[in-house]
Structures are given as structure tokens and as C-alpha cells.
Amino acid sequence: MKTKLAALLLRAATGAFADGQLNSSDFPPIDIEEPKADAHGDFSSNFAMVMAAVQKMAPRKIAESITAKLEDPEGILLKTEIAGPGFINFFVRPSAWLPVLKEIHQTDERFGHANIGNGEKVQVEFVSANPTGPLHVGHGRGAAVGDSFGNILSACGYDVQKEYYINDSGRQIRTLGLSVYLRLKAISGDPVDFPADCYQGDYIRELAEDIQQGTELDLTRIPEEAAISRCARFAAKKILAGIRSDLDAFGVHFDRWFSEQSLFDKGLVDSAVAEFKGRDVIYENEGALWFRTSAFGDEKDRVVVRSNGQTTYFASDIAYHKDKFERGFERVIDVWGADHHGYIPRMTAAVEASGIHRSNFQVILVQLVNLLRGGAPVAMSTRAGEFVTLRDVVDEVGRDAARFIFLTRHYESPLDFDLELAKQQTNENPVYYVQYVHARISSILRKATERGVSRPGGNNRHLDLLTTPEDIQLIKTLARFPDTLQAAARMMEPHRVSYYLMDLASGFHAYYNKRRVLTDDQGLTQARLTLVLGVQTVIRNGLRLLGVSAPDRM
RNA sequence: GCCCCCGUAGCUCAGUGGAUAGAGCACCGGAUUCCUAAUCCGGGUGCCGCAGGUUCGAUCCCUGCCGGGGGCACCA
Structure with a gap:
């Protein structure tokens, strides 16, 4: 229009x-x-x-x-x-809106989709939590935002790949191995001191028990480094499997899981460092290798290889992002926690130094989540292992409520996630409000079938009987859906879809209370069935993009 | 000190440079012989943190300040 x-x-x-x-x-x-x-x-x-x-x-x-x-x-x-x-x-003219219903019927699950992306290859990387512990609520927000935004881009004609980058190399993984190893020693009675930077959650104890059960070898009796490395590999693998399963339960699926270690195995980190060194973008100073990020807008240069010969995570990240663009992505979007914002200038610098225009690399910074229960903060400490995991939250409040709540704020706003509120079925927890529309319409359709009313096709001749202000108002709202999706894609704001759905739901509930769908007038009934079928389709399409189910009964 | 985000109704938050700034919650009152009341209808709220600037027009863009949160490393 x-x-x-x-x-x-x-x-x-x-x-x-x-x-x-x-x-x-x-x-x-x-x-x-x-x-x-x-x-x-x-x-x-x-x-x-x-x-x-x-x-x-x-x-x-x-x-x-x-x-x-x-x-x-x-x-x-x-x-x-x-x-x-x-x-x-x-x-x-009110009747000029009616063709929208026909369009919804014809395009069905594709209604609202568009081709503003023109098949552009886009990668969305999100979550990418280190496999050193279970996912927490903050990861859940990143997962909901990244997954939904990827879905929205796909619906708008972009060729989207969702990727999870696994930091399965480096210092933190060794710390994980050490944590398990020390716990193992403690279990077998050796006196041990746990360094402050070691992980100490219950899951570390479980991993220690698991690894000892799975092997004949007494790991406390083999050389320490070998044992730590063995513990690290075992623990990372096991934790990653847990992460995958948690994300699966959360309805988040990745097209690819990309291993940091694979970059080293293929020599991509070394070759990237060598290449930039050859171009004098990387230089040596005080025994370390530095990336000249300040030449590309960062406030100072950053170390890529420390004087002890170890590469930093930045080195892997340079090779990783170089690889992303070499895989053919025209646009690369990283979803990070807001605490990583200081990393943006150097990453952008690295991308630009790789010959890619900086605008082709974008970061969505997702603000922190405050977990509450009945208004009171839930204390959490990762090191001490006292935290409510994403899995706990999904088990307690349900996947649909959790996903929807994560998308009811702009991602740049801090989010208070209240577990009690999330379980309530009130209007303060709008996921049910939206889902209820879908269930109500299913119920109308069941009732129609009971009464022997045939289900209308999109071409029914009675649409011009939709003349009340409420009929037209509802159709107008439906007509806004494609624009909403495009705005969400363009502005990288998935929460727009949630707000639209709440608005449509509100419109439908008001309509339902004011007008009857199943009437004595066959023509009008057919017309209104077409209308509510349209509402149901749009609700379903929208919820699918958000990863929320559309139930037929509630 | 420097950087990022936030500041809009009592609370939680939407708001694409546009006209009279909107929802939900909370509070009060009402609606169901009839398609699911997890619903609807009515009732009132604002120096859009403050001060400048750009513009025909600013809650929105720019600068400074105030308040809250987060971040600064040869950590990630």
C-alpha cells in the first residue's frame, strides 16, 4: 500500500x-x-x-x-x-484493504516475507559461550536475539547462516582442565589448594567423577600436564554437549559450530599473523607481536602473540573473521554481551585491515539480564558455581515464556527477568496473551467444523461484507506485518515483531468481544472466518520467527 | 580519567525528524443464556533527566552537564 x-x-x-x-x-x-x-x-x-x-x-x-x-x-x-x-x-477506501486477506491466504506461511535482502549472504554469530560451564540467563538473551534476528533476516530475503564459535583452545580451557584435575585429586584424598581463578561449581565435581569412571587409568598418577590436558578435553566436550542440548531445549539451532582449535589445526592463525606481519600491520615490540589496530580507529595497538609465544584470543578472532569473509559472507553480524563492547574497535580494525569495508561487520551488543525472583535479585557467581542456568529457567518458566520475554525489550536496554512474573499468566507476561489468540481462533474453527460450516478459501466472494470499523481495523493491522518485519530486519531490532504481535493480539481480542465470527448469515460467517484465519496465520508466522509455539488449545 | 548503554506516567517499558508522546501493570467501576473471561469496555496521569545547538519542525540528531549500570590488561 x-x-x-x-x-x-x-x-x-x-x-x-x-x-x-x-x-x-x-x-x-x-x-x-x-x-x-x-x-x-x-x-x-x-x-x-x-x-x-x-x-x-x-x-x-x-x-x-x-x-x-x-x-x-x-x-x-x-x-x-x-x-x-x-x-x-x-x-x-475501506474495501481497498480486503485484498490483503486474499494475499495472506495465498502466501500463507510466507506472508510477511519480502526480498529486501536480495539473497545477500549474511552470517549471524551468537552465543559462542566458552565451553567452561553451563549457559546462563544472559546467554539465553543473546540466543533469543540472535536466533530470532537470523529468522527475520531469512524472511526478508537474506541468505542467513547462524554460527556458534567454540572457544575450545587457549587459557580458559586449560583452567577448566586444571579445575577438574584438582577436584579429582581432592576426591581421591590428596590435599589441594584451589587457585582463585579455578572453576568450582558442582558441575566440576560431576565432571571429575565422570572422567574417573570412564577410564582405567588413575589420572592422579600420570604426569600432571597430560592429566590436565586430558581433563580439559573431556570436560570441554562434555560441557559443549550440555550447551547444545540446552540450546536445543530452548529452540535454538545453529547451521554451523565452528571450532577455534580448527583454526590452529589448519594453520589459519599462523598464516593470518604472517600475512599481516608481511604488510607491516603486525609488528614486533618488546618481544610481543602487536596488531596496528590504532591505524584503523582503535585507541591503541593490541597484542596478538605474547612474549611467551602464546597467541591471544584476539589472534584467533582475527583469523576467524578473516575466514568468515573468505567463506563468502558479504555481511557479518556478531551478537555479543555488552561487557565486550571495548572489543569492537579492535575487531572492526582487524576486519578493515583484512580489506573488508568496516560497514560489513556489525555487532549487536546485548545488555545484561538481571535475574529476579519475586522482585528480589538472585545472587549469582560463575566462579563459585552458584547460578541459575538457562536450563533451570527454561525448565521452570517454559521455553515460550522465556524466549518471548527476552524479546520484549530493546536489546540495548538492561532486562529484569523475574522468574515469578515469567510463570504468571497475566498481561504482564504477554506471551500467553499472544498465544491465546491462536488458541481462540483454533477453537472457533473447531466450533465451525462442529456446526458443519465449510472453511472458506481465500477467494470467497463475501469479503465485501466486512464493513464494520472493527473488521477494517483488524485487516489494517494485518497489513502492517510485512512492514514490521522489514523494519525489524533493517534496524536489527527483533523486538519490533514482539510488539507488533501484542498489538495484533490486542486488536483481535477486542474484535472477538465485539463481533461474532459464526453468525446466522452464511456469507458474513465465511468472510469473518477468512479474516480470523488471516489473523491466525500472521500470529503463527510471527511467533515462529521468535521461536515461540502457536498452540491450538490453552 | 576514557569508552559503551540507559534516563519517557506511581512501576515496567514502547516510540522510523512530524501533527494532540503511547501500552501493560497497579487503582476504581462495569461486561459472560451466545465462537475459550489466560478476554473485553470505561475512568488519568507526563518540566520525554537538565542546558544549549542544528532544523520549517527534536523524546529522536549534535555538544556539555547530572544520575544509574557496564567496560578498561601481553585476561576473555
């Missing part, structure tokens, strides 16, 4: 210029918006105001010239008005 109106405006403006009514044919891009106030019509454009300076004319005067030339061959418009400082307001 918006694109149609924009085309009409442009044609009218061109006509007005040809007639000498306008001074310039240098027209700005046409922006059509939906006014908040009904009195301002269904759509509105600031076209005339925006070009006032170029035309050297009063905005209202321009608007008059344009609307005078406005043609409406399809009869979409009831009227146009010039209002305020020069807005052109469009009032759409």
Missing part, C-alpha cells in the same frame, strides 16, 4: 513539474508514514515539506500542486487532505 501511494505521489509530482507548477524536478525520496491520529488518515507523507527548500515554495502550496495532479486509477483512495504545515494525508 505504501509503495503504491509513493508511486502515485511521484507521478503526480512529475506531472505538476511538467505543467510548470513546480520549480524543480529534484524530488527527495518519498517517505510514507502511518499517522498516530486517525484524523490524519491512514497514511501521510511529508513529501511537500521536505522539498520546500529545493522548490523555494511554501510546503502547502507544493502539496496543493501535487494533490491536484494525483490520479488513482485503482480507486484506492477515499480522499486526500492537506493538513498542518503541509502534510499530505491519505484516507484509504
Whole structure:
């Protein structure tokens, strides 16, 4: 509808210029918006105001010239008005909305999808938690945001790959191995001191018990480094399996799990370092190798190989992101926790040094989650192993509620996640409010079948019986869905879909209380069944993008 | 000290440079012989943190300040 109106405006403006009514044919891009106030019509454009300076004319005067030339061959418009400082307001003929229902019926699960992405290859990397412990609630938020955003991009015509980067190499993994090893020794009675940086959760104890059961070898009696390394590999593998299963339970699936260690195994870290060294982007100072990130906007240079010869995680990250673009992704999006924001300049620098334009690398910084129970903070400490895991949360409040709540805030806002609230089935927990629409409509359909009412196709001839303001209002809301998805994709804001669904749900519930779907009038019943089927389809499509189920009964 | 995010109704939060800034919760009152009451309808709230600037127009963009949270390493 918006694109149609924009085309009409442009044609009218061109006509007005040809007639000498306008001074310039240098027209700005046409922006059509939906006014908040009904009195301002269904759509509105600031076209005339925006070009006032170029035309050297009063905005209202321009608007008059344009609307005078406005043609409406399809009869979409009831009227146009010039209002305020020069807005052109469009009032759409109610029946012009009806074809939307046909479109929903025809495109069904693809309704709302678009092709603004043009098949562009995009990678979304998210979660990527180190396999040193179970996922916590913050990871859950990143998972919900990354997964849903990936879904939305796919729906908008991007060729999306979702990837999880496994930090299965380096210092933290060794610390994990050491933690398990020391716990193992403690279990077998050796006196041990646990260094402060060791992990101490119950899961470490379980891992220690598991590894000893799984082998004939007494790991406390073999050389220490070998034992630690063995513990590390075992523990990382086991924890990663747990992470996969937790994400699976959360409804999050990755196209690829990318191992950091594989970069070393293929020599990609060494070759990246060598390449940048050859180009003098990496240089040596005080025995360490430094990446010249300051030449690309970072505040100072960063170490990639320490003076003891060990590479830093940054070194792997450089090789990893280089590899991403070499795999053909035109755009790479990383979803990180907000505590990593200081890492953005150096990563961007590395990408740019690799010959990629910095705008092709984007980071979504997801703010922290405060876990509450009944308003009181839940104390958590990763090192001490006292925390509520993502799995705990999903088990307690359910996958649907958890996923939806993570997407009811802009990701740049800190989120209070209250476990008690998440379990409540009130309007403060809107996932049920939205799902209830789907269930209610299923119920209407069951009732219709019971009464022997046939289910309408999209082409039913009775749609023009949908004439009440409530009918039209609901269809208008449905018509907004494609725009909502595109805005969510363009602005990288999946929460827009959640808010849209709440809005649609509110519209439907109001409709349900005011109008009957199954009436004595066969034609009207057919028409309204088509309408509520449309609502159900859009709810289902939206929820699917968010990874939330659409139940037929509640 | 430097960097990032936040500051909008009593609370939790939406808000794409546009017109009279919106929801939910909480509070009060009402609606169900009839498709699921996990629902709906009515009732009122705002120096959009403060001060400048850009603009025909700023909650939105820019600068400074105030308040809250997070981050600064040859850690990740």
C-alpha cells in the first residue's frame, strides 16, 4: 500500500513539474508514514515539506500542486487532505484493504516475507559461550536475539547462516582442565589448594567423577600436564554437549559450530599473523607481536602473540573473521554481551585491515539480564558455581515464556527477568496473551467444523461484507506485518515483531468481544472466518520467527 | 580519567525528524443464556533527566552537564 501511494505521489509530482507548477524536478525520496491520529488518515507523507527548500515554495502550496495532479486509477483512495504545515494525508477506501486477506491466504506461511535482502549472504554469530560451564540467563538473551534476528533476516530475503564459535583452545580451557584435575585429586584424598581463578561449581565435581569412571587409568598418577590436558578435553566436550542440548531445549539451532582449535589445526592463525606481519600491520615490540589496530580507529595497538609465544584470543578472532569473509559472507553480524563492547574497535580494525569495508561487520551488543525472583535479585557467581542456568529457567518458566520475554525489550536496554512474573499468566507476561489468540481462533474453527460450516478459501466472494470499523481495523493491522518485519530486519531490532504481535493480539481480542465470527448469515460467517484465519496465520508466522509455539488449545 | 548503554506516567517499558508522546501493570467501576473471561469496555496521569545547538519542525540528531549500570590488561 505504501509503495503504491509513493508511486502515485511521484507521478503526480512529475506531472505538476511538467505543467510548470513546480520549480524543480529534484524530488527527495518519498517517505510514507502511518499517522498516530486517525484524523490524519491512514497514511501521510511529508513529501511537500521536505522539498520546500529545493522548490523555494511554501510546503502547502507544493502539496496543493501535487494533490491536484494525483490520479488513482485503482480507486484506492477515499480522499486526500492537506493538513498542518503541509502534510499530505491519505484516507484509504475501506474495501481497498480486503485484498490483503486474499494475499495472506495465498502466501500463507510466507506472508510477511519480502526480498529486501536480495539473497545477500549474511552470517549471524551468537552465543559462542566458552565451553567452561553451563549457559546462563544472559546467554539465553543473546540466543533469543540472535536466533530470532537470523529468522527475520531469512524472511526478508537474506541468505542467513547462524554460527556458534567454540572457544575450545587457549587459557580458559586449560583452567577448566586444571579445575577438574584438582577436584579429582581432592576426591581421591590428596590435599589441594584451589587457585582463585579455578572453576568450582558442582558441575566440576560431576565432571571429575565422570572422567574417573570412564577410564582405567588413575589420572592422579600420570604426569600432571597430560592429566590436565586430558581433563580439559573431556570436560570441554562434555560441557559443549550440555550447551547444545540446552540450546536445543530452548529452540535454538545453529547451521554451523565452528571450532577455534580448527583454526590452529589448519594453520589459519599462523598464516593470518604472517600475512599481516608481511604488510607491516603486525609488528614486533618488546618481544610481543602487536596488531596496528590504532591505524584503523582503535585507541591503541593490541597484542596478538605474547612474549611467551602464546597467541591471544584476539589472534584467533582475527583469523576467524578473516575466514568468515573468505567463506563468502558479504555481511557479518556478531551478537555479543555488552561487557565486550571495548572489543569492537579492535575487531572492526582487524576486519578493515583484512580489506573488508568496516560497514560489513556489525555487532549487536546485548545488555545484561538481571535475574529476579519475586522482585528480589538472585545472587549469582560463575566462579563459585552458584547460578541459575538457562536450563533451570527454561525448565521452570517454559521455553515460550522465556524466549518471548527476552524479546520484549530493546536489546540495548538492561532486562529484569523475574522468574515469578515469567510463570504468571497475566498481561504482564504477554506471551500467553499472544498465544491465546491462536488458541481462540483454533477453537472457533473447531466450533465451525462442529456446526458443519465449510472453511472458506481465500477467494470467497463475501469479503465485501466486512464493513464494520472493527473488521477494517483488524485487516489494517494485518497489513502492517510485512512492514514490521522489514523494519525489524533493517534496524536489527527483533523486538519490533514482539510488539507488533501484542498489538495484533490486542486488536483481535477486542474484535472477538465485539463481533461474532459464526453468525446466522452464511456469507458474513465465511468472510469473518477468512479474516480470523488471516489473523491466525500472521500470529503463527510471527511467533515462529521468535521461536515461540502457536498452540491450538490453552 | 576514557569508552559503551540507559534516563519517557506511581512501576515496567514502547516510540522510523512530524501533527494532540503511547501500552501493560497497579487503582476504581462495569461486561459472560451466545465462537475459550489466560478476554473485553470505561475512568488519568507526563518540566520525554537538565542546558544549549542544528532544523520549517527534536523524546529522536549534535555538544556539555547530572544520575544509574557496564567496560578498561601481553585476561576473555
